[in-house]
Amino acid sequence: MPETPPAPLLLADALRRAVEVLARAGVPDxxxxxxxxxxxxxxxxxxxVQAAAIRGAEITEADAAAFDALVARRVTREPLQHLTGLAPFRHLELRVGPGVFVPRPETEMVAQLAIDALAAAxxxxxxxxxxxxxxxxIALAMATEVPHARVFAAENSVEAFVWTKENFERLAPESARLAFIDLAHAFxxxxxxxxxxxxxxxxxxxxAIPRDPEVRFFDPPVALYGGADGLDVVRVLSAVALRLAHPGGTLVLEHGEWQGAAIRDLLTADGWRAAxxxxxxxxxxxxxxxxxx
Known part of the structure; x- marks a missing residue:
């Protein structure tokens, strides 16, 4: 008797197994x-993908193996963005990977504050x-959403700068400039x-110990830790921004949810107004x- 051909590999089945494995590992969503x-x-x-699964589409053995390998890496809580190489941010798709901080959705609001102030200048x-x-x-969001502005971006991590440079080459308009420079002496x-x-x-x-394994184990420490109270770099930035900004210029800082009062006090003591x-x-x-x- 002829051998029975193997059952087709269905995308829906592969997805269902992946969801079960990821959920058991505590992966959100x-x-x-x-x-x-x-x-x-x-x-x-x-x-x-959702539509194909509903239609009963098949997945090739090679694609199924590649998919299972990525799921296994995600189980270790390696960031999804490291696995795909892309991080969405507002209307942009940024290249990311080991060595650079993965942009978060909450930073989109920070970018909006900067964009609004820049557009109103x-x-x-x-x-x-x-x-x-x-x-x-943030720099690329400003440069692309406020096209009449000139935007300057500074980075001082070699590992991060590899990704910054690639994103600027792909996405930056001519009005944007990137520099590898110590932040205290920027521009x-x-x-x-x-x-x-x-x-x-x-x-x-x-x-402090970041709650999410994706942050704790995979984001670069230089992008996370800011001294005993977390504000060492903020103190530097306050002084640098006072040097750079013209009268009436705006400073926008992202921070932890419990740091607002301390940062307002710090900025006010440095001479900033309306914190x-x-x-x-x-x-x-x-x-x-x-x-x-």
Missing amino acids: ADVDAELLAAHVVGGGRGS ASPAPIGVDLGTGSGA PELEGTVSVVVSNPPYVPDA STHPDLTMRDRATTAIRP
Whole structure:
């Protein structure tokens, strides 16, 4: 008798097994991650994967093996963005991987504060500066969403700069400039001319342990930890921003949800005015702004 051909590999079955494995490992939104990993392997977006699974589409043995390998890595809590090589941020798709901080959805609100201030600046060609730009997320959002502005981004980590440079080469308009430079000495040629200085600095206290394994084990420590109280880099940024900003210029800082009061006090003591803390969409305080006198 002829051998019975093997049963086809169904995409829906592969997804179901992946969701079960990821959920047992404690991965949040296991179904979302499974669909995004499958989309990365077979091509298309998450919606096309969902539709294909409903239609009873098959998956090749090679794609199934590649998908299972990615799921196994995600079980270790390796960030989804490291596995796909991409991180969505506002309207952008950024290249990311080991050595660079993966941009988070809450930082999109921080970018919005900077974009709004930059767009409202009186100058016909306002200047925005992103200090410690990492993947380039905030700087590229400013440069592409406020096209009449000039945007300068500084990064001082060699490992992160590899990704920053790639994202700038792919996405930056001519009005954006990237520099590998120590943040404390960034852009002396811009002193007193900048409308918006923004940063998502390292702000986790040295003794704190980030809750999420993706952060604790995979984000670069230099992008996380900011000294005993988490504010060492914020102190540097306050002084640098005072040097760069023109009178009436805006400083925008991302921070931990419990740090708003301390940062307002720090900025006010340095001479900034109207220090205000802003909640994100989950109503957690995540950014503070201030005005250069």
